[in-house]
Amino acid sequence: xxxxxxxxxxxxxxxxxxxxxxxxxxxxxxxxxxxxxxxxxxxxxxxxxxxxxxxxxxxxxxxxxxxxxxxxxxxxxxxxxxxxxxxxxxxxxxxxxxxxxxxxxxxxxxxxxxxxxxxxxxxxxxxxxxxxxxxxxxxxxxxxxxxxxxxxxxxxxxxxxxxxxxxxxxxxxxxxxxxxxxxxxxxxxxxxxxxxxxxxxxxxxxxxxxxxxxxxxxxxxxxxxxxxxxxxxxxxxxxxxxxxxxxxxxxxxxxxxxxxxxxxxxxxxxxxxxxxxxxxxxxxxxxxxxxxxxxxxxxxxxxxxxxxxxxxxxxxxxx
Amino acid sequence: xxxxxxxxxxxxxxxxxxxxxxxxxxxxxxxxxxxxxxxxxxxxxxxxxxxxxxxxxxxxxxxxxxxxxxxxxxxxxxxxxxxxxxxxxxxxxxxxxxxxxxxxxxxxxxxxxxxxxxxxxxxxxxxxxxxxxxxxxxxxxxxxxxxxxxxxxxxxxxxxxxxxxxxxxxxxxxxxxxxxxxxxxxxxxxxxxxxxxxxxxxxxxxxxxxxxxxxxxxxxxxxxxxxxxxxxxxxxxxxx
Numbered sequence: 252x253x254x255x256x257x258x259x260x261x262x263x264x265x266x267x268x269x270x271x272x273x274x275x276x277x278x279x280x281x282x283x284x285x286x287x288x289x290x291x292x293x294x295x296x297x298x299x300x301x302x303x304x305x306x307x308x309x310x311x312x313x314x315x316x317x318x319x320x321x322x323x324x325x326x327x328x329x330x331x332x333x334x335x336x337x338x339x340x341x342x343x344x345x346x347x348x349x350x351x352x353x354x355x356x357x358x359x360x361x362x363x364x365x366x367x368x369x370x371x372x373x374x375x376x377x378x379x380x381x382x383x384x385x386x387x388x389x390x391x392x393x394x395x396x397x398x399x400x401x402x403x404x405x406x407x408x409x410x411x412x413x414x415x416x417x418x419x420x421x422x423x424x425x426x427x428x429x430x431x432x433x434x435x436x437x438x439x440x441x442x443x444x445x446x447x448x449x450x451x452x453x454x455x456x457x458x459x460x461x462x463x464x465x466x467x468x469x470x471x472x473x474x475x476x477x478x479x480x481x482x483x484x485x486x487x488x489x490x491x492x493x494x495x496x497x498x499x500x501x502x503x504x505x506x507x508x509x510x511x512x513x514x515x516x517x518x519x520x521x522x523x524x525x526x527x528x529x530x531x532x533x534x535x536x537x538x539x540x541x542x543x544x545x546x547x548x549x550x551x552x553x554x555x556x557x558x559x560x561x562x563x564x565x566x567x568x569x570x
Numbered sequence: 571x572x573x574x575x576x577x578x579x580x581x582x583x584x585x586x587x588x589x590x591x592x593x594x595x596x597x598x599x600x601x602x603x604x605x606x607x608x609x610x611x612x613x614x615x616x617x618x619x620x621x622x623x624x625x626x627x628x629x630x631x632x633x634x635x636x637x638x639x640x641x642x643x644x645x646x647x648x649x650x651x652x653x654x655x656x657x658x659x660x661x662x663x664x665x666x667x668x669x670x671x672x673x674x675x676x677x678x679x680x681x682x683x684x685x686x687x688x689x690x691x692x693x694x695x696x697x698x699x700x701x702x703x704x705x706x707x708x709x710x711x712x713x714x715x716x717x718x719x720x721x722x723x724x725x726x727x728x729x730x731x732x733x734x735x736x737x738x739x740x741x742x743x744x745x746x747x748x749x750x751x752x753x754x755x756x757x758x759x760x761x762x763x764x765x766x767x768x769x770x771x772x773x774x775x776x777x778x779x780x781x782x783x784x785x786x787x788x789x790x791x792x793x794x795x796x797x798x799x800x801x802x803x804x805x806x807x808x809x810x
Contacts (some may be wrong), residue, residue: 299656303808324658335649339587351576352657396653
């Protein structure tokens, strides 16, 4: 598992991380989500032991990253951002080097390298020079290197950033599969990535952890009031007053008009119940024909933006 | 296999995969070849390589920074340092491994010059004494070892290879000038201190075939000091 307790880090006068605490259990894929400069990379670097925290502690697989640094690193597989590799080495040569560095016994080395190459689908380029590979292949070689010693904890910084769409799907499947038995922390600024890949999202901004939970929980907690979309044949413009009269409706606005058909967006008030049934009844009562009435669930993107705006009002004003 | 040996092995092999490695070998062989042909291989002269070793030591001055400049600076620039120091390897092993890989490569740079020894051996009568030649090579390895340790420190201080080269080169030039030139404006105690760290004096002793334990200890302890500083510089990257 990964356990961060009150970690803080400053660079000169800039406070990059301010008292971040969270724990990721085995069997979880957690996504560390935040805009550029949020403190994601610093947090990742503290967890991997690359940077020491000014305050707080980090445990990786039960080992303190400062007191039992080498043991913590032995239990960690790390893919840094942009997967930096040695361009002059061959793929298999690089993996052999990493296997030796992690102290994998010679009798297990061939099997470990073969398994990592198979998992990351890089057997076809095993003899190629790393510097001659596409960025997508380099990313997968970096991932294979992180998996070589079969670590119980994986930290992956932007693992799909350079991959083409089919590779992204394959890599997500691989990470999900790895996350069944391991603790996986994925850093990303791509919301869709975290939504599809992670069982848990940690939203960070300004060096502070703003939210922590499953994507569904975060949407429920921070997604804001419920919203609905309605498409109605409304020549007499009766729909809007009818909807406004429904208890719990906070706002109604026209999104699109196409001939007699109008598309309306409805925003419910805070703590309003499900309004689909009373709205359907109100529209029927007003003689408005409806061809669509559906709830529009908030997305993780909505949550992300709401949290960022709440944390930084200047951003809200700018938006 | 220890982590330092693994890193040293990778470093050593990487020189042969990069143009810079072959260029250094070729240039050193060519320049020492000129020195050997023009200065040592003299018809009717005494079969000795003393002058060759003295000049070969000077040629170490541009060669060793060229070898050491990329050791840690390139790792930091390309980002591979992050993967390296987050693997289960201590920073001391990283520095030692990098240094040993470069030192092994330096031995490989010297290897082609053995052809000059063989040539002198074949064409001379009487044959040259083996002792000064062995001592001369030992001095080049010890001297190169010290220079590489200085270069490892410079490479740990910056991400820029060119800057690492220049820092090493000018530091070594300054050290050689200060310890090998009589400077009347300098107080006596400073003259003594410079004499104590004189590199040329020690290389000249080796070239005569005199292997002094004190001289060997000087080079080795100097290298250890600079490697310890390089270790500190690598550690300080985490705090900077």
